[in-house]
Amino acid sequence: xxxxxxxxxxxxxxxxxxxxxxxxxxxxxxxxxxxxxxxxxxxxxxxxxxxxxxxxxxxxxxxxxxxxxxxxxxxxxxxxxxxxxxxxxxxxxxxxxxxxxxxxxxxxxxxxxxxxxxxxxxxxxxxxxxxxxxxxxxxxxxxxxxxxxxxxxxxxxxxxxxxxxxxxxxxxxxxxxxxxxxxxxxxxxxxxxxxxxxxxxxxxxxxxxxxxxxxxxxxxxxxxxxxxxxxxxxxxxxxxxxxxxxxxxxxxxxxxxxxxxxxxxxxxxxxxxxxxxxxxxxxxxxxxxxxxxxxxxxxxxxxxxxxxxxxxxxxxxxxxxxxxxx
Amino acid sequence: xxxxxxxxxxxxxxxxxxxxxxxxxxxxxxxxxxxxxxxxxxxxxxxxxxxxxxxxxxxxxxxxxxxxxxxxxxxxxxxxxxxxxxxxxxxxxxxxxxxxxxxxxxxxxxxxxxxxxxxxxxxxxxxxxxxxxxxxxxxxxxxxxxxxxxxxxxxxxxxxxxxxxxxxxxxxxxxxxxxxxxxxxxxxxxxxxxxxxxxxxxxxxxxxxxxxxxxxxxxxxxxxxxxxxxxxxxxx
Numbered sequence: 001x002x003x004x005x006x007x008x009x010x011x012x013x014x015x016x017x018x019x020x021x022x023x024x025x026x027x028x029x030x031x032x033x034x035x036x037x038x039x040x041x042x043x044x045x046x047x048x049x050x051x052x053x054x055x056x057x058x059x060x061x062x063x064x065x066x067x068x069x070x071x072x073x074x075x076x077x078x079x080x081x082x083x084x085x086x087x088x089x090x091x092x093x094x095x096x097x098x099x100x101x102x103x104x105x106x107x108x109x110x111x112x113x114x115x116x117x118x119x120x121x122x123x124x125x126x127x128x129x130x131x132x133x134x135x136x137x138x139x140x141x142x143x144x145x146x147x148x149x150x151x152x153x154x155x156x157x158x159x160x161x162x163x164x165x166x167x168x169x170x171x172x173x174x175x176x177x178x179x180x181x182x183x184x185x186x187x188x189x190x191x192x193x194x195x196x197x198x199x200x201x202x203x204x205x206x207x208x209x210x211x212x213x214x215x216x217x218x219x220x221x222x223x224x225x226x227x228x229x230x231x232x233x234x235x236x237x238x239x240x241x242x243x244x245x246x247x248x249x250x251x252x253x254x255x256x257x258x259x260x261x262x263x264x265x266x267x268x269x270x271x272x273x274x275x276x277x278x279x280x281x282x283x284x285x286x287x288x289x290x291x292x293x294x295x296x297x298x299x300x301x302x303x304x305x306x307x308x309x310x311x312x313x314x315x316x317x318x319x320x321x322x323x324x325x326x
Numbered sequence: 327x328x329x330x331x332x333x334x335x336x337x338x339x340x341x342x343x344x345x346x347x348x349x350x351x352x353x354x355x356x357x358x359x360x361x362x363x364x365x366x367x368x369x370x371x372x373x374x375x376x377x378x379x380x381x382x383x384x385x386x387x388x389x390x391x392x393x394x395x396x397x398x399x400x401x402x403x404x405x406x407x408x409x410x411x412x413x414x415x416x417x418x419x420x421x422x423x424x425x426x427x428x429x430x431x432x433x434x435x436x437x438x439x440x441x442x443x444x445x446x447x448x449x450x451x452x453x454x455x456x457x458x459x460x461x462x463x464x465x466x467x468x469x470x471x472x473x474x475x476x477x478x479x480x481x482x483x484x485x486x487x488x489x490x491x492x493x494x495x496x497x498x499x500x501x502x503x504x505x506x507x508x509x510x511x512x513x514x515x516x517x518x519x520x521x522x523x524x525x526x527x528x529x530x531x532x533x534x535x536x537x538x539x540x541x542x543x544x545x546x547x548x549x550x551x552x553x554x555x556x557x558x559x560x561x562x
Contacts, residue, residue, distance in 0.1 A: 020388070023379045024364070025541035026472040125535065134516065135476045137535035192337045192345070237350050238473060238480070240379040240386035242340050264381055264473030272340030275391075297405045300341040301391050308392050 001153040009061035014139035016052040019128035030130035034282035037075030041115035044072035051119040052129035060103040068159040070117035076109025092171040109283035118155025187295040191269030201228040209289040218260040227252025238266040244273035276303035347384040361546040362420040372411040427546035435559035440527035477515040477533030477541040492521040529562035
């Protein structure tokens with residue numbers, strides 16, 4: 001049981017919910033950029049939330065299944081098809097032996113997630129299957145997927161019985177497509193040096209659009225803003241940073257740290273994108289514009305709890321549906 | 327949250343971490359406190375604590391807000407809960423401030439062919455390369471923190487006579503490079519853009535993904551360098 005990469009994408013990697021416990025050694029967390037989307041894809045096929053999936057960027061890989069399998073796609077919509085037939089996002093699909101999954105054009109978002117029922121047969125590295133490209137470790141040989149790679153699946157189950165005909169089958173359950181209502185407004189919590197921005201800079205931070213530049217990858221997004229100014233203060237000594245931390249660079253521009261961020265940094269921490277909005281952030285690409293607005297910790301936590309509740313409901317619903325089909 | 331006469335300040339790092347900051351400076355006494363407190367959090371973890379990241383003068387604790395929210399009264403935030411737990415722990419004496427760090431000796435080949443800024447730095451400082459090597463290998467450095475790259479250790483303090491502010495622009499730096507930036511010295515475990523002045527190269531694998539503990543050194547350790555020649559370097 002496996003799937004094979006028959007054409008490589010630009011940056012497709014195995015990711016789960018990240019590697020924690022080793023930040024103190026400088027080992028960056030990695031993990032899916034859009035963890036919410038990965039968890040939705042996992043729920044649709046009955047996987048545990050933290051099962052590893054494939055994170056795809058556009059142009060994405062062409063993937064061949066060597067046996068029938070249960071799969072789901074979530075996150076960015078890259079117009080997926082199987083054997084040329086368009087297939088829906090956010091739904092559980094049974095694919096047949098020798099079916100080829102490919103992606104035609106990016107319609108929405110920046111990162112798609114492929115989950116396969118049972119997950120991939122891969123070894124953990126330091127408790128996670130996420131690919132750490134810097135350390136060349138974790139995931140599939142610590143690197144992006146290439147043509148000819150064969151990923152073995154954990155599941156020994158033959159899903160052929162779900163395929164009476166030869167064609168693929170879209171199962172009758174779906175996750176609501178929250179990507180249809182993607183907001184470009186991102187909530188942030190003030191960072192430790194927020195108060196050092198001049199009044200004018202604060203005003204601009206909260207009321208002007210920020211463009212994602214071409215320098216946007218899994219490590220971070222550089223924003224193409226007019227320089228923001230700070231009241232002079234003492235230089236900051238390095239300390240821990242996090243995904244979603246918005247730093248002010250010496251040239252007055254902003255960088256938002258993403259999944260492959262360094263564990264520590266010494267630039268002023270202006271703000272932090274709330275965890276519930278990391279998913280929106282992860283689906284932005286070069287040329288997109290965002291607005292930031294301040295929120296408070298209680299709101300941030302409640303939004304995250306609601307997101308979690310939605311995931312739990314989806315997991316329960318999908319588990320029940322899957323049981324119906326044995 | 328900057329309270330009365332406490333020697334530290336607490337601030338949120340987003341909605342999943344809290345930083346305890348003892349004063350934004352490179353100071354051995356402060357860093358001892360940071361390391362001791364990190365150990366204390368690990369030994370007496372509060373429910374929902376994920377991990378601790380010590381830095382020069384701060385300690386950041388990462389936690390799972392969703393897990394914590396299941397166990398606290400509604401209306402209270404996980405951040406408030408973690409702040410209370412941190413304050414309670416910080417109110418106790420730091421679990422014996424004796425150093426637990428290991429002592430590690432690391433070979434360095436100080437050869438211009440491996441160290442683009444070695445001769446330049448000696449000239450700038452008006453000393454010989456031999457003197458520079460002695461000044462770099464004499465101190466027992468403290469590992470203040472890890473960061474930047476997997477296995478990268480920030481060590482200090484570099485002798486005043488060979489300090490040099492970092493380069494204005496990062497340059498490609500090869501794996502094993504031993505560099506100086508201000509009062510700090512460090513070794514690049516990977517090839518990377520870097521702004522530190524490279525004066526040597528170490529054959530030691532600071533990071534090895536196949537080891538159970540992939541990083542060779544950690545914050546609080548003591549490191550001393552010793553010079554090896556090109557032959558020893560090649561056969562290490």
